[in-house]
Amino acid sequence: MKVLHIGKYYPPFKGGMETYLQGLVQALAKRGIEVQVLVHHAKTLRRSSVEPDVTGPDAVSVTRAAILGRLLFTPISPVFPLLVWRLLKDHPPDVLHVHLPNVSAFWLLLVPGAKRVPWVIHWHSDVPLDAASKGIRWFAGLYARLERLLLRQASAVIATSPPYLESSRALQPFAQKCHMVPLGIDQYRLWRLVAPDPVSVSGAQFSVLLVGRLSYYKGFDVAIRAIASLPGVKLNIVGEGDQWGLLHALVDELGLSERVTFFGALNDKELAQQLHACDCLCLPSVERTEAFGMVLLEAMSYRKATIVSDVPGSGMGWVVEDGVTGIKVPPGDRQALIKAIAWLRENAQEMVRMGAEGERRGSEVFTIVASAEAVQSLYVEVVACEDS
Secondary structure (H helix, E strand, O other): EEEEOOOOOOOOOOOOHHHHHHHHHEEEEEOOOOEEEEEEEEOOOOOOOEEEEEEEOOOEEEEEEOOOEEEOOOEEEEHHHHHHHHHHOOOOOEEEEEEEEEEEHHHOOOOHHHHHOOOOEEOOOOOOOOOHHHHHHHHHHHHHHHHHHHHOOOOEEEEEHHHHHHHHOOOHHHHHHEEEEOOOEEOOOOOOOOOOOOOOOOOOOOOEEEEEEEOOOOOOHHHHHHHHHOOOOOEEOOOOOOHHHHHHHHHHHHHHOEEEEEEOOOOOOHHHHHHHOOEEEEEEOOOOOOOOHHHHHHHHHOEEEEEEEEEEEEEHHHHHOOOOOEEEEEEOOHHHHHHHHHHHHOOHHHHHHHHHHHHHHHHHOHHHHHHHHHHHHHHHHHHHHHHH
């Protein structure tokens, strides 16, 4: 079987969607599927390029489309439709696997030959339609209309968690073609870089780790304000984004420069070291834009208890079992976050137990092998329906 994946970016670009895409296509290649990937270059002034992500019998070919720049966080690539057409012509796939959100995926509606192949749409998150900016609201409305055309054309749609599937207004008209497949990771990928200890390893200060793009919906400001009321707690923040300046200013305003460290973007080994060294991971996102939280799976693989916002309709609260693998708090609730961090600090044995339970749940539910197996079964189903 041959499958062409259409994505937004691909590693070394950092992001949960990109980490999963790489893990998925590599796992599918190991299962005998011939995989092509089409994404954008992460930087401008780069020519379109084709490169192998891995070599040997399980090779994955990655084509990166040149971009002129970004508009509203969207890569602009006039060559994208040409590359789609060329891949469809030179390497005719049995299935088109489209990862959304991604504006360039709309070219599939116009590229000759694309509609002759069954589509599987991977629904990673909704696009919010209630943004404050008038320009963004207009863009989101147009995006939603084009998105519906993609969903109508799709043979199957993958949602990543039951809560997100149930709460997504965009998916409701297409519920009959939706399938739930949890995201997954190679549980020991980071473990092989830095082996974890079975117990907490931090020093005198209790260490809380935040990982993710520094965006408004991540709620990192809530975590910073929370530790202001928790002497002896330090906060390590991994990631880059448009909130960098605002978060630094908040740290200075609260006098927390000695207890909050910004590490910027880290490579896999450096991230593994941070996961190894922290006492717990916190994901305090405040909106459903945080659809799943891949970093939760990485923390669970390191036997770390997690604190997560229980955003209605998000998969975060489904990934984390309250009181079992971590603690769920109401989104944006600083006092609840203070209590959760304090409770873990004061109950070290329970925190270690939660970490162990997280690793167990991860190995049972959220492996990339299980995710790839379910996706491959869906490929077989849609191809059989196409042929019948």
